[in-house]
Amino acid sequence: MSPIAAPAGVPAWLAHPTVIPASTKIPLHSDKIPLSTDLRTRCATTDGIVDFFAVQAAVLPLLIHTARNVTTRHRLPDLCVSAPTGSGKTLAYVLPVVEKLRHRIVPRLRALVVVPTPDLVQQVYATFVQYCEGGTDLKVAAFDSQATFADEEAAVRGRAETSADATHDDFPTPPVRRGGVSAVDILVTTPGRLTEHLAATRDFTLQHLEFLIIDEADHVLNQDYQGWLEKIRAATEQSAATTASFTGTQLPTCDGLGLPHHDAQATGARGIADPYIFCRPAPRLQKLIFSATLPSDPGHLALLNLVNPQHIAVRGTAETAPEAEADRAAVDQNPETTAEAADTKKRKQGPPPVDFTVHFTAPPSLQEFSVLTTDQNRPLAVYHLITAPRCRSALCFTSSVEAAHRLYQLLTLFAKKYYERMHDNKHRKLVKKPNPKDPAAAAPASPLPPSDATHLPTLPVIVDFSSDLDPAQRSDILQRFKRGEIQLLVCSDMFSRGLDVDCVDTVINYDLPAQAQGYIHRVGRTARAGREGHAYTLMAAREMTKFRNLMRAADHLDQVSRYKLPSNAMRRFEKPYGMAVRQLGIIYK
Numbered sequence: 001m002s003p004i005a006a007p008a009g010v011p012a013w014l015a016h017p018t019v020i021p022a023s024t025k026i027p028l029h030s031d032k033i034p035l036s037t038d039l040r041t042r043c044a045t046t047d048g049i050v051d052f053f054a055v056q057a058a059v060l061p062l063l064i065h066t067a068r069n070v071t072t073r074h075r076l077p078d079l080c081v082s083a084p085t086g087s088g089k090t091l092a093y094v095l096p097v098v099e100k101l102r103h104r105i106v107p108r109l110r111a112l113v114v115v116p117t118p119d120l121v122q123q124v125y126a127t128f129v130q131y132c133e134g135g136t137d138l139k140v141a142a143f144d145s146q147a148t149f150a151d152e153e154a155a156v157r158g159r160a161e162t163s164a165d166a167t168h169d170d171f172p173t174p175p176v177r178r179g180g181v182s183a184v185d186i187l188v189t190t191p192g193r194l195t196e197h198l199a200a201t202r203d204f205t206l207q208h209l210e211f212l213i214i215d216e217a218d219h220v221l222n223q224d225y226q227g228w229l230e231k232i233r234a235a236t237e238q239s240a241a242t243t244a245s246f247t248g249t250q251l252p253t254c255d256g257l258g259l260p261h262h263d264a265q266a267t268g269a270r271g272i273a274d275p276y277i278f279c280r281p282a283p284r285l286q287k288l289i290f291s292a293t294l295p296s297d298p299g300h301l302a303l304l305n306l307v308n309p310q311h312i313a314v315r316g317t318a319e320t321a322p323e324a325e326a327d328r329a330a331v332d333q334n335p336e337t338t339a340e341a342a343d344t345k346k347r348k349q350g351p352p353p354v355d356f357t358v359h360f361t362a363p364p365s366l367q368e369f370s371v372l373t374t375d376q377n378r379p380l381a382v383y384h385l386i387t388a389p390r391c392r393s394a395l396c397f398t399s400s401v402e403a404a405h406r407l408y409q410l411l412t413l414f415a416k417k418y419y420e421r422m423h424d425n426k427h428r429k430l431v432k433k434p435n436p437k438d439p440a441a442a443a444p445a446s447p448l449p450p451s452d453a454t455h456l457p458t459l460p461v462i463v464d465f466s467s468d469l470d471p472a473q474r475s476d477i478l479q480r481f482k483r484g485e486i487q488l489l490v491c492s493d494m495f496s497r498g499l500d501v502d503c504v505d506t507v508i509n510y511d512l513p514a515q516a517q518g519y520i521h522r523v524g525r526t527a528r529a530g531r532e533g534h535a536y537t538l539m540a541a542r543e544m545t546k547f548r549n550l551m552r553a554a555d556h557l558d559q560v561s562r563y564k565l566p567s568n569a570m571r572r573f574e575k576p577y578g579m580a581v582r583q584l585g586i587i588y589k
């Protein structure tokens with residue numbers, strides 16, 4: 001691998017990360033990880049964790065120790081964490097947040113997690129709930145546009161106590177909490193929805209935040225979502241300006257943990273004279289930035305105003321494909337044999353070497369292939385790959401929602417035609433030609449015996465997984481996919497980020513992704529949490545150079561081997577494919 005120079009303007013802390021080998025593991029009960037017994041037990045029961053993965057081994061001690069040891073006047077270092085897809089980044093921030101907040105007395109919005117899509121909001125929200133419910137009193141909310149704005153508002157809004165409340169008979173010694181009282185401790189949101197609530201939800205404030213977490217950071221920071229970053233900065237830093245004029249004689253009272261209440265004016269109540277406006281803002285706000293592909297444009301990170309930032313990078317390459325791609329045209333035509341050979345080779349070679357130079361690291365257990373085909377044969381290549389015995393659950397990515405829908409229709413029509421044809425052929429072979437002299441010839445042909453029907457390949461269930469569906473429909477589809485009732489989801493790039501479905505063993509890039517980051521996230525939907533996975537990128541001859549350049553730019557080219565489609569399979573598909581194309585033409589007319 002050739003070292004890649006840091007792009008101009010990349011700050012030293014970003015260009016020179018603390019590198020953690022991907023093979024690092026720490027046993028669940030090791031005292032190197034300062035986690036309470038409750039949470040360890042939950043790790044084992046909820047996620048079957050035996051060891052903490054590399055990213056968790058690196059980040060957990062840093063965040064939890066720091067959180068416990070620091071005094072209220074310290075500003076904690078912000079962290080940028082890059083680690084391969086499926087390497088456990090979500091728990092690397094969920095566990096410290098829960099550990100840190102679980103003994104809180106007054107609910108306040110202390111942790112904000114920003115992710116790019118509503119589906120990811122749901123996924124991260126569900127993880128927090130799993131680790132909070134039962135063992136803690138922490139409340140988690142999600143802004144994912146599934147509920148109405150008013151419902152979301154009601155879920156997070158706390159009631160700011162007034163002096164009348166403070167003297168209420170039922171509460172003779174009420175705590176004084178001015179503004180920003182929140183019904184939730186942890187909020188997971190998309191940037192767009194967050195911006196809307198910052199603008200319109202009364203008493204919704206970020207001034208008590210202790211954790212601002214941005215997951216899939218390169219994607220989130222690349223989008224402008226109504227200038228959300230500026231707004232979030234203003235909302236978390238507005239009190240900092242007032243701190244400068246704080247005299248020190250009006251230190252706020254502390255809660256039972258010795259932490260200041262940080263009572264301050266709620267956003268919705270700005271303008272009301274109140275001495276507490278000068279109280280210290282959330283003094284311990286720590287920004288945690290996660291992605292498999294951190295932004296290479298330092299300008300995006302600069303917008304976050306990171307304080308004393310540290311870059312932690314989990315890296316470990318899959319085995320380098322042994323020969324140049326051009327020399328590998330003779331790769332076995334059978335995907336089974338190819339994979340077995342690669343598996344055996346991997347076992348012989350032992351753990352992969354750590355590479356300190358690549359930009360983007362794919363999971364070590366992922367095998368990547370390029371597949372040369374024609375535009376016409378692309379759908380057939382998909383069908384061939386998903387009906388290979390090794391493939392049980394596959395995702396196929398296209399460049400747009402429309403392309404996904406069209407491919408879904410074509411594949412479904414084709415699969416049906418092909419299946420009917422196979423069925424008929426088998427039936428013809430089994431049912432003897434009637435002898436006109438035989439009295440039994442008058443009887444209708446017997447249907448295919450069920451025992452023989454089971455020898456036919458099953459008709460794959462293919463589903464269009466699109467952003468046009470409402471979130472409830474998508475969630476239902478995902479549940480069926482997880483249960484193994486669906487074999488292929490055809491989707492657009494919207495689902496290439498963060499989606500964690502452990503049964504996915506095959507990813508197919510129907511269209512080339514526009515950028516190397518996109519490629520890494522798409523193929524990263526398989527080979528998660530150390531499982532094996534295979535990724536195939538289909539391309540016509542004219543696209544080969546583009547793909548190679550894409551991979552070369554990410555120093556990833558030698559991870560990709562060539563897979564040759566067997567021509568006999570393609571020939572078998574020709575007739576039913578022609579019928580499916582004609583039928584689709586009629587539908588579109």
Ligand SMILES: Nc1ncnc2c1ncn2[C@@H]1O[C@H](COP(=O)(O)OP(=O)(O)OP(=O)(O)O)[C@@H](O)[C@H]1O
Nearest residue numbers: 049051052053085086087088089090292498500529
């Ligand atoms: N220590 C562990 N042991 C076993 N499984 C784990 C461990 N940590 C996390 N997992 C599981 O690994 C899977 C992938 O984790 P996660 O979704 O956090 O990956 P990620 O790094 O965020 O990936 P992406 O970059 O694609 O979002 C999840 O199903 C999670 O439950």
